[in-house]
Every structure is written in C-alpha cells, then in structure tokens.
Amino acid sequence: QKEVEQDPGPLSVPEGAIVSLNCTYSNSAFQYFMWYRQYSRKGPELLMYTYSSGNKEDGRFTAQVDKSSKYISLFIRDSQPSDSATYLCATLIKAAGNKLTFGGGTRVLVKP
Amino acid sequence: NAGVTQTPKFRVLKTGQSMTLLCAQDMNHEYMYWYRQDPGMGLRLIHYSVGEGTTAKGEVPDGYNVSRLKKQNFLLGLESAAPSQTSVYFCASSGPNRGQDGYTFGSGTRLTVV
Numbered sequence: 001q002k003e004v005e006q007d008p009g010p011l012s013v014p015e016g017a018i019v020s021l022n023c024t025y026s027n028s029a030f031q032y033f034m035w036y037r038q039y040s041r042k043g044p045e046l047l048m049y050t051y052s053s054g055n056k057e058d059g060r061f062t063a064q065v066d067k068s069s070k071y072i073s074l075f076i077r078d079s080q081p082s083d084s085a086t087y088l089c090a091t092l093i094k095a096a097g098n099k100l101t102f103g104g105g106t107r108v109l110v111k112p
Numbered sequence: 113n114a115g116v117t118q119t120p121k122f123r124v125l126k127t128g129q130s131m132t133l134l135c136a137q138d139m140n141h142e143y144m145y146w147y148r149q150d151p152g153m154g155l156r157l158i159h160y161s162v163g164e165g166t167t168a169k170g171e172v173p174d175g176y177n178v179s180r181l182k183k184q185n186f187l188l189g190l191e192s193a194a195p196s197q198t199s200v201y202f203c204a205s206s207g208p209n210r211g212q213d214g215y216t217f218g219s220g221t222r223l224t225v226v
Contacts, residue, residue: 008152034214043116043202044155046214088154098143098162098206099170100215104154 003027006089006103015112019076023089023103026070030091030101033065035074038086038105047087048074079110114138118203118218125193125225133188133221135203143206144186145170145215146178148199155202161186193225 006023013019021035032051036044048063050056050072056063064073072089089103116137125131135144142163147155147170157170161180175197177189186205190197200222204215 002154004154006154036214041220043204043217043219044215045217049214099145099157099160100155101157102147102155104152 001026002104003101004089004091004103006106008104008106010107010109012109012111013079015079015081015110017079017110019074019079019083019108019110021074021076021087021089021106021108023072024070025072025091025101027091027093027101028067028070029093032092033063033072034090034092034100035061035063035072036088036090036102038088040085044088076108081110081112084108084110116203116205116216116218118201118221120221121219122222123224125190125223127193127195127225129193130189130191131193131223132190133201133203133223135186135188135205135218137184137186137203137205137216139205139207139216140183141205141207141216142183144180145204145206146176146186146188147202147204148172149202149220150199158188158201193223195225197223198225199223 035048038044053067060077062075086105088105090100145160146158159178164183203218
C-alpha cells in the first residue's frame, strides 16, 4: 500500500464548476501537506502548503487537512480551462531531509 | 530566471549504455532531489542530498548513482541502462523552510531505454 493514495481520474468538469480533489495518507508522522500542479510535459509547481488541520484559502483554491482522518483535500472554485492539469498531493516529515512523499496525481479536465 | 535546469531534455539509450543527467540550481538551496515519474506511480524518490558532498538513498535507488560535488549541481548516473529505467526524471531543490517554500522542480528529462 502506498503511503499517499490519490484517485488518478480523469476528473472532468464544466467551466465554472467546483473541483474537489482528495488524498489519504497512512503515516501519522507526516506533518506538512502540499498540493502541486503539473501541466503536461512540465515539472510540478507548488500550489498550496498547510501545516495544521483546518482550512487554508488562497484565491480560488482552498486546502483542507483532517489529521484525525488522515485526509487532505483541495477545492478549486470557479474552475477555468487553464486549471486543466494533474494535481499531486504531497506530505513531508520535518526531520527527514525534507523528503516529499507524493500521491499518484489526479488529472483534471475543465471543459469550456 | 532563477530555477532548476536539467540537461538533457530527451535521450534514447540502448540497454547497457551509461549516461549522466545533470541538474543545476542557482537558488543556493541546500537540499536537492532526483525523482522518477511513471504513469500510475506518481513521483518516486531515487536519491537526495542535504548538502554539498552528501547523498542518501530514496525509495527506488537501485541502478542509479549520484554525486553532489558542488552545492549547485546534483548528478544522476545510470551505469548500465535497463528498459525498466524508461521514465521521466525530475530534479528538485528546496531551501530550509521545510514544506513552506516547496520544492522547485526542473522541467524533466525524458529517457527511453530500448
């Protein structure tokens, strides 16, 4: 079993809809939680970073962490065709060389 | 622009050949990483370095070697390429602020071993 699980999709939504993405993780030692966006044939780029349980908003993006359930989510409001990409969740343990453990990624398609 | 530069961008190797992938960063980051990305497997850590002259194994190190002779460079070597090493390889670097600053990734090297 992978330490971080993520539905591969694809997740197809109409423009303007809310995109909801989820990951589960198994290691309770994970302390930091991130979402990366990866466009086709590009490297991943950091979207959101959270440390504690709860919500964090940044523009149209909201990241949610529930440490008791080992569940992390990303919501994209008012989705745009430019949001079409693969979204990767990632977790990190503070004292482990900053090594990130990634989920497999969810491909999102926003149709105009 | 500041960032992580990977060379080459594409390469086709024959089984048994060797090659070195170069990663260079100009952000004075201490930590550097090599990942491979395969369909359905996500990003898996091959090797990483927490500073000049240091390296450590990640999740899938077999068949690869690395060196960090200079702080800004992290080299990934394949001594005897195998078809199972066909993948997209990403280098990344990070500063000291754990996840807060995130990793900065290169644009990847697409390697095919035939």
